[in-house]
Amino acid sequence: xxxxxxxxxxxxxxxxxxxxxxxxxxxxxxxxxxxxxxxxxxxxxxxxxxxxxxxxxxxxxxxxxxxxxxxxxxxxxxxxxxxxxxxxxxxxxxxxxxxxxxxxxxxxxxxxxxxxxxxxxxxxxxxxxxxxxxxxxxxxxxxxxxxxxxxxxxxxxxxxxxxxxxxxxxxxxxxxxxxxxxxxxxxxxxxxxxxxxxxxxxxxxxxxxxxxxxxxxxxxxxxxxxxxxxxxxxxxxxxxxxxxxxxxxxxxxxxxxxxxxxxxxxxxxxxxxxxxxxxxxxxxxxxxxxxxxxxxxxxxxxxxxxxxxxxxxxxxxxxxxxxxxxxxxxxxxxxxxxxxxxxxxxxxxxx
Amino acid sequence: xxxxxxxxxxxxxxxxxxxxxxxxxxxxxxxxxxxxxxxxxxxxxxxxxxxxxxxxxxxxxxxxxxxxxxxxxxxxxxxxxxxxxxxxxxxxxxxxxxxxxxxxxxxxxxxxxxxxxxxxxxxxxxxxxxxxxxxxxxxxxxxxxxxxxxxxxxxxxxxxxxxxxxxxxxxxxxxxxxxxxxxxxxxxxxxxxxxxxxxxxxxxxxxxxxxxxxxxxxxxxxxxxxxxxxxxxxxxxxxxxxxxxxxxxxxxxxxxxxxxxxxxxxxxxxxxxxxxxxxxxxxxxxxxxxxxxxxxxxxxxxxxxxxxxxxxxxxxxxxxxxxxxxxxxxxxxxxxxxxxxxxxxxxxxxx
Numbered sequence: 001x002x003x004x005x006x007x008x009x010x011x012x013x014x015x016x017x018x019x020x021x022x023x024x025x026x027x028x029x030x031x032x033x034x035x036x037x038x039x040x041x042x043x044x045x046x047x048x049x050x051x052x053x054x055x056x057x058x059x060x061x062x063x064x065x066x067x068x069x070x071x072x073x074x075x076x077x078x079x080x081x082x083x084x085x086x087x088x089x090x091x092x093x094x095x096x097x098x099x100x101x102x103x104x105x106x107x108x109x110x111x112x113x114x115x116x117x118x119x120x121x122x123x124x125x126x127x128x129x130x131x132x133x134x135x136x137x138x139x140x141x142x143x144x145x146x147x148x149x150x151x152x153x154x155x156x157x158x159x160x161x162x163x164x165x166x167x168x169x170x171x172x173x174x175x176x177x178x179x180x181x182x183x184x185x186x187x188x189x190x191x192x193x194x195x196x197x198x199x200x201x202x203x204x205x206x207x208x209x210x211x212x213x214x215x216x217x218x219x220x221x222x223x224x225x226x227x228x229x230x231x232x233x234x235x236x237x238x239x240x241x242x243x244x245x246x247x248x249x250x251x252x253x254x255x256x257x258x259x260x261x262x263x264x265x266x267x268x269x270x271x272x273x274x275x276x277x278x279x280x281x282x283x284x285x286x287x288x289x290x291x292x293x294x295x296x297x298x299x300x301x302x303x304x305x306x307x308x309x310x311x312x313x314x315x316x317x318x319x320x321x322x323x324x325x326x327x328x329x330x331x332x333x334x335x336x337x338x339x340x341x342x343x344x345x346x347x348x349x350x351x
Numbered sequence: 352x353x354x355x356x357x358x359x360x361x362x363x364x365x366x367x368x369x370x371x372x373x374x375x376x377x378x379x380x381x382x383x384x385x386x387x388x389x390x391x392x393x394x395x396x397x398x399x400x401x402x403x404x405x406x407x408x409x410x411x412x413x414x415x416x417x418x419x420x421x422x423x424x425x426x427x428x429x430x431x432x433x434x435x436x437x438x439x440x441x442x443x444x445x446x447x448x449x450x451x452x453x454x455x456x457x458x459x460x461x462x463x464x465x466x467x468x469x470x471x472x473x474x475x476x477x478x479x480x481x482x483x484x485x486x487x488x489x490x491x492x493x494x495x496x497x498x499x500x501x502x503x504x505x506x507x508x509x510x511x512x513x514x515x516x517x518x519x520x521x522x523x524x525x526x527x528x529x530x531x532x533x534x535x536x537x538x539x540x541x542x543x544x545x546x547x548x549x550x551x552x553x554x555x556x557x558x559x560x561x562x563x564x565x566x567x568x569x570x571x572x573x574x575x576x577x578x579x580x581x582x583x584x585x586x587x588x589x590x591x592x593x594x595x596x597x598x599x600x601x602x603x604x605x606x607x608x609x610x611x612x613x614x615x616x617x618x619x620x621x622x623x624x625x626x627x628x629x630x631x632x633x634x635x636x637x638x639x640x641x642x643x644x645x646x647x648x649x650x651x652x653x654x655x656x657x658x659x660x661x662x663x664x665x666x667x668x669x670x671x672x673x674x675x676x677x678x679x680x681x682x683x684x685x686x687x688x689x690x691x692x693x694x695x696x697x698x699x700x701x702x
Binding site: 025062105109138 | 377378470493507
């Protein structure tokens, strides 16, 4: 490992005008990016980390491995369609899938707050076991810590995942090419609205459930069929818009999106209108975008639609050279606008 | 993965008479064992987890991999000789080393409390980078979450680690054999006393520093020299005594320890006497025990003593058949007693 480049312990430059952590630093938007770019990545500087992907690809003798981690601090712990446990398993399975990796094993580390009912831990652990079984992966190692009452929030879960990369592709934003088709695996915004509805005590005609689900199957099916997948990204904090902006910036290419092809369920759209939220920026936990060469797009869509989790896959846009590093969106009424990264999440602690 | 055995969501049996999480559940002692045995392991049940080792060994094509995780919630964040960052790197490097694995990559996941000074994060990140460099491993992937003020405690760090197992041994408590020599890599109790001294504002003639350090080098040297290592265990929460009791219980063998060969620094012993602490139960972060066949013990000690981190390695006991599952300690004055597992850590949030 090279010595940390550009790292200055007494860095005099405040992070976007702040010298304390704010909730927006955890939101997956511009402020979190600044925090990572200015403090974390320079200090840890190494090739896998600098690829700015959600997982690292490591080489162990003759195997290529994917390795990823996420902590989960979602509030409330339980919500329609899932809980912090399903989220913790599917989120990490999905980060492995975004490397095109087959999950090999997960870890589970709990930070429990003194006073947490053990029944709550049991429910979370049961959800994790169930989600792991559905994703055909074992939770093979773990850790438990307890913090004093008032120093945590019930339960935080960290999962890390190791997967085997069985293909020879470099699946990464830097592999995206002009002419690529951009595929979206399903409707967007459900996870964000499901959480928001519980937090705010909102009632809709039908309960909006999280889309939380494992994406490994359709991704592995694409690879097994020989689709030349250039890039995959799951849509978590910051939603579809932030994922696309990150990829446009990393690839220095232009992503041209047609909003009319982005599915948003009617009740999600209604909730967004009432609450003033933009579904393109809402977190999802079972949705991804895939970048594939345009001639393979139809075949890829067919494969994705064979799996329930991505039955509503659609082509939402294409990649071109210019204007570089930008995402433009053709709206429902045909106007075109540039998508900007928000400074933080619309909803803190969404995952 | 098999379906979770014996798992009952509405388990009517309270955990050691409790139905809420207490600080003792995080202490590495009997109560944490009960929590894991009754709630976590049955739900996740699979072979690597059931080996009850600190890391899992996974097979990826032709490689054997070690995989481990720990969260760090130590209080205070900074203490003599280290901080939460050095702990987070060395702790996970050591768990990999205890599988006999060469570290391949670490993850770093931060749960930050709103309001944390960014300078604190910078210091922790710099310590992690420094410790990772010393252990010759990269921090290759990560995650950052922020929780509201009062729902965290400054900064919690989770690290997971992946390592390559280059030997063909089964290093595990179940590989321990009657006749094995028990080697201890150095003096015990310093990490626990270092933390306690800061918390309580105690002053000693000389500052007691944590022993936090990476153990990969001496362990890999033992394996490179062809020593038939049966079991390795680092001494963290619960200290030397708890590690030995866990191994005695897993192997169903008797560990006979001579306290006179266990090094405890004079100032650590003094502090323990004042504070009523037992150095055998105090946490260490750079110490381990190794179980090797008796004929190889002298060679193994020589190898360990060649490395600064284990320069004071000593033979502290041997393994016999009976009384099964027990650790007996011959004390300084020649009497013999049975070591019992405490219900929790003497000092909560030690790591």
